Amino acid sequence: MSVLIFRLNGVEDDEAADVRRLLDERGLTYHETSGGFLGFGIAGLWLLDASQKTTARALIDRYQEERSARLVAEYVTRWRAGQAETTLQRAIRQPLRTLFYLAGAAAVLYLVLVPFLTLGNQS
Template identity: 45%
Template sequence: MAELLFHLRNVPDEEAEDVRRLLDEHGIATFETRAGFWGLGVAAIWLSDDDEKERARALLDDYQQTLGERVRREHASLVERGEAPTLWRRLRRQPIRTLLLALLVIAVLAITLLPFLWLHD
């Protein structure tokens, strides 16, 4: 029976390729499924052999730990240089888009909460 190993939804292509390469380098047989045109399927990497689950999981856990540490170091470096993304930097770089998104959030909140506020009277 196939075993789900790694979901590919919202995973960057670079990370997915790293996972494929890692599993291939260690001789772990896998296959992939796609979400399909309408996105109703499961985009994932599956194990062909259930007996490899523990070894594959250990490899993936090590990879994700290493990736997390690297991303944290990169973010800390950006913060140190004053280049980390913040709301104010985004507002300066894309003021119209940021303000439109803020207005959209306010509109959704208003549409959601106004009926309850009207019931309170």
């Protein structure tokens, strides 16, 4: 029976390609599913042989630890060189997206607080 070994929802393309390559190099048999037309399904890599799960999991875990360390080191290097993008710089670069997110947050805050603010105003 197939066993889900790696979810692809929200995973960057290069990471997914690296995981596929690792599984191929080790000769682990798997198949890939997509999230479906509306994205409600499980996009992932499924091992065809459940007995290979511990080997595959260890391989993927080690890869993700190495990837995380590499990405952190790259970010620190960019940050020290003054090339890392800050939240303010991103907001300036994408003003419409920023305004949309702020309006959404304000709407949620309003909807949450209105019942409490109008509690004493009942007639």
